Amino acid sequence: xxxxxxxxxxxxxxxxxxxxxxxxxxxxxxxxxxxxxxxxxxxxxxxxxxxxxxxxxxxxxxxxxxxxxxxxxxxxxxxxxxxxxxxxxxxxxxxxxxxxxxxxxxxxxxxxxxxxxxxxxxxxxxxxxxxxxxxxxxxxxxxxxxxxxxxxxxxxxxxxxxxxxxxxxxxxxxxxxxxxxxxxxxxxxxxxxxxxxxxxxxxxxxxxxxxxxxxxxxxxxxxxxxxxxxxxxxxxxxxxxxxxxxxxxxxxxxxxxxxxxxxxxxxxxxxxxxxxxxxxxxxxxxxxxxxxxxxxxxxxxxxxxxxxxxxxxxxxxxxxxxxxxxxxxxxxxxxxxxxxxxxxxxxxxxxxxxxxxxxxxxxxxxxxxxxxxxxxxxxxxxxxxxxxxxxxxxxxxxxxxxxxxxxxxxxxxxxxxxxxxxxx
Ligand SMILES: *Cc1c(COP(=O)(O)O)cnc(C)c1O
Numbered sequence: 001x002x003x004x005x006x007x008x009x010x011x012x013x014x015x016x017x018x019x020x021x022x023x024x025x026x027x028x029x030x031x032x033x034x035x036x037x038x039x040x041x042x043x044x045x046x047x048x049x050x051x052x053x054x055x056x057x058x059x060x061x062x063x064x065x066x067x068x069x070x071x072x073x074x075x076x077x078x079x080x081x082x083x084x085x086x087x088x089x090x091x092x093x094x095x096x097x098x099x100x101x102x103x104x105x106x107x108x109x110x111x112x113x114x115x116x117x118x119x120x121x122x123x124x125x126x127x128x129x130x131x132x133x134x135x136x137x138x139x140x141x142x143x144x145x146x147x148x149x150x151x152x153x154x155x156x157x158x159x160x161x162x163x164x165x166x167x168x169x170x171x172x173x174x175x176x177x178x179x180x181x182x183x184x185x186x187x188x189x190x191x192x193x194x195x196x197x198x199x200x201x202x203x204x205x206x207x208x209x210x211x212x213x214x215x216x217x218x219x220x221x222x223x224x225x226x227x228x229x230x231x232x233x234x235x236x237x238x239x240x241x242x243x244x245x246x247x248x249x250x251x252x253x254x255x256x257x258x259x260x261x262x263x264x265x266x267x268x269x270x271x272x273x274x275x276x277x278x279x280x281x282x283x284x285x286x287x288x289x290x291x292x293x294x295x296x297x298x299x300x301x302x303x304x305x306x307x308x309x310x311x312x313x314x315x316x317x318x319x320x321x322x323x324x325x326x327x328x329x330x331x332x333x334x335x336x337x338x339x340x341x342x343x344x345x346x347x348x349x350x351x352x353x354x355x356x357x358x359x360x361x362x363x364x365x366x367x368x369x370x371x372x373x374x375x376x377x378x379x380x381x382x383x384x385x386x387x388x389x390x391x392x393x394x395x396x397x398x399x400x401x402x403x404x405x406x407x408x409x410x411x412x413x414x415x416x417x418x419x420x421x422x423x424x
Contacts, residue, residue: 081201166194
């Protein structure tokens with residue numbers, strides 16, 4: 001089915017007389033006739049629901065839609081994008097392991113990997129997304145278990161060369177994990193370029209209305225865990241906490257990753273999305289393909305206007321021909337990238353602050369990717385824990401403004417930006 005059709009109808013097909021919209025199964029628990037029935041569920045011998053901390057039917061319907069959109073084999077929802085990235089990484093790594101990650105990833109994920117996971121004994125090497133294959137290969141260690149990057153980085157807006165990263169990961173016997181939040185599967189499907197696991201903050205375009213936090217993990221089903229069994233004991237040796245099940249044996253390439261993350265990590269950490277949130281996320285997904293077109297058109301119009309304005313020093317938008325990521329965008333994002341544009345004001349940090357204060361339509365928010373245009377100065381907010389050197393390395397210098405173009409009229413957005421720039 002076409003992606004547009006999956007957005008509208010994927011994940012749930014009602015039977016005769018059943019609700020047209022997905023039902024909200026607002027129940028923590030599920031009833032069974034015998035203890036034996038329930039025992040089979042606990043042993044993962046039968047399919048079914050027993051407790052919504054692990055799985056819930058509404059969440060599964062929405063996860064299935066996202067899975068179909070990405071072209072994966074299994075998927076799960078999480079309570080946030082942070083939870084999705086943490087679970088996806090922790091599903092493969094334990095104390096003593098190592099991650100190779102792009103240096104320009106989302107500030108929250110950078111912090112998760114470089115600080116919080118380091119406390120768990122999991123170390124990381126960060127590489128410039130434009131590094132050579134040689135530099136990329138040099139980042140691997142014998143204990144490397146996964147490579148991580150963002151298709152379009154938030155807020156640096158770098159574009160990941162997915163094929164280059166996948167090739168290096170596979171040459172070292174590990175999977176490539178890609179956070180595909182910004183382009184969404186409407187504009188890019190990383191599995192088609194060799195990625196193995198895809199994550200999302202569904203809080204962004206997928207919901208699209210700034211209404212509900214959420215995350216998703218999708219497995220592409222192609223990575224052969226058993227072929228690298230010595231690297232992935234969690235998937236390839238018996239799990240004593242689940243009656244000795246070996247996930248990769250029992251559930252194969254298509255199902256092992258998500259089954260382990262659900263049965264083990266959701267059980268122990270409990271970061272499930274609520275059924276009500278999943279229902280609202282699905283309302284957003286129903287129009288994702290239509291909204292992405294307008295977000296991209298508005299992003300392009302704003303980027304072009306800014307590029308020609310004398311008070312703007314530079315504009316980062318991979319749709320512009322001047323972007324160092326334009327060629328990568330043409331390859332990976334031929335139908336558009338996203339609505340987020342970033343730019344530096346010639347007047348520096350102070351000019352950025354004046355500009356943002358004068359905007360009338362675009363609100364200052366720690367958010368991106370919803371229907372209303374918003375903007376942020378990362379150096380004074382999301383990335384304020386970083387020093388100037390780290391800010392530059394992460395691609396978010398002090399004078400940078402990130403603007404997330406919403407679904408308003410491009411003409412009105414540009415008029416608002418123009419009047420604010422006049423006051424700088
Ligand atoms: C926002 C974001 C996250 C974190 O998601 P939350 O839903 O806020 O937890 C992770 N990755 C990217 C690319 C994001 O934009």
